[in-house]
Amino acid sequence: MGTVREISIARRTGFCYGVREAIDKAKEARAAGKSTHTLGQVVHNEGVIADLERLGIETVETLDDVDHGAAVVIRAHGVRPDVMERANARGLDVIDGTCTWVIQEHRELVKLVDEGYTIVLLGTPNHAEVVGMLGFAPDAIVVDEEEEWAQKVPRKKRMALISQSTQPPWKFERLAAFMVGRSHELKIVNTVCPVTIRRQEDTVEAAQAVDLMVVVGGRSSANTKELTRLVGIAGKPAIQIEGAGDLTDPSVFEGREIVGITGGTSTPIEDLRDVAEKVLRLAGTPDTAARAAELAEAALAGAATPAGRTTSLPTFVHNESATPASGAA
Numbered sequence: 001m002g003t004v005r006e007i008s009i010a011r012r013t014g015f016c017y018g019v020r021e022a023i024d025k026a027k028e029a030r031a032a033g034k035s036t037h038t039l040g041q042v043v044h045n046e047g048v049i050a051d052l053e054r055l056g057i058e059t060v061e062t063l064d065d066v067d068h069g070a071a072v073v074i075r076a077h078g079v080r081p082d083v084m085e086r087a088n089a090r091g092l093d094v095i096d097g098t099c100t101w102v103i104q105e106h107r108e109l110v111k112l113v114d115e116g117y118t119i120v121l122l123g124t125p126n127h128a129e130v131v132g133m134l135g136f137a138p139d140a141i142v143v144d145e146e147e148e149w150a151q152k153v154p155r156k157k158r159m160a161l162i163s164q165s166t167q168p169p170w171k172f173e174r175l176a177a178f179m180v181g182r183s184h185e186l187k188i189v190n191t192v193c194p195v196t197i198r199r200q201e202d203t204v205e206a207a208q209a210v211d212l213m214v215v216v217g218g219r220s221s222a223n224t225k226e227l228t229r230l231v232g233i234a235g236k237p238a239i240q241i242e243g244a245g246d247l248t249d250p251s252v253f254e255g256r257e258i259v260g261i262t263g264g265t266s267t268p269i270e271d272l273r274d275v276a277e278k279v280l281r282l283a284g285t286p287d288t289a290a291r292a293a294e295l296a297e298a299a300l301a302g303a304a305t306p307a308g309r310t311t312s313l314p315t316f317v318h319n320e321s322a323t324p325a326s327g328a329a
Ligand code: SF4
Pocket: 016, 017, 018, 019, 076, 077, 099, 100, 101, 102, 165, 166, 193, 194, 195, 196, 265
C-alpha cells in the first residue's frame, strides 16, 4: 500500500511562450495546407515530436532536406543570420518561430559588436541558441562552468557580458561580479529569460510544501537540471525524469505523503498531469490510487498556467475547414 495522499503541480509550468509559439506556427502552417518542416526538433520532447509528425510536420536537420517552396519553421532558439539568408535564397517559405526574447538577444549582440566590446557569453557551448547568438557576434567568448572562467575570461579595458536565456540567474550574477575585477568598463546585458526565473521561483516555493519533488524534462535540458539542483538547495529530495513512463519503482515514494511536480520550459503541462496520475497509481494510498485520474486533473487545474496557453492550439484556429489537431501537443 502506498503513502502518497496529496499531489500538486507547481504554478506557471508547461511550455514557455517561445516554445509554444514556435509549435503553434508550425501547426498553423500545416493547417493552411503547406508542406511543413521544422529545422531541428522544435522541442526536445519525443511525445511532442511524435504528435507533430502525426500532423505531417517533419523535423529536418538541414535546409537541404526541404523542397523549394515548402515551409520551414525556425524554432524558438533562433539561427545564425546566414542560415536565414540561405533559407530565403533557396526559395523556402521561411516561418520565423524565433522567440521574441532571443531576437532581442541578437539585437543586443549586434549593438555590442558595433560598440567594440569584447563580449563574454554565458551559455552552453554548442547549444542551438548559443550557436545562433554566435552568428551575430562571432568573436564572443563562450563560457559555462565557473572553473573555466579564470582561464577563459580575458582582462580587457572594455568588456560586455550577455547570457543564453536559460542560464541560472545566480551564475550570471556571479560571472558579472567576477568580470568586474577584469575590466575597466563592464557592460552587463541581462538576457536571462524571466520565464526561467519564474519557473525556478515557483519550483522552490512548491518544494517547501512537499515531501518530494518530481522534476520532469529532458535529461540533457539545462533548465530542468537546474530545477532539480534548486530543490536540493531548498532542502527537499527530488527525482528527475523525462516522463510518466520512467516511473516504475514505487519504493522511491516510500513514506512520502505529499508529492510536488514541476517541469522544464520544454515540458508540456499535460506531461505533468500524466506524471501526477502515475505517481498516485504507483504509490498512492488506497483512496488516492483509486482516484488517480481525477486528482491529477485537479492538480492540473490548480496550476496557474491558463488553459489553452499550455501547449499549443487545441484546434487549427486559422483554417476552420482543416483537419482538427489533437489537443495535446
Ligand atoms: S526560455 Fe524564454 S527566451 Fe527561451 S524560448 Fe522560452 S520564452 Fe524564449
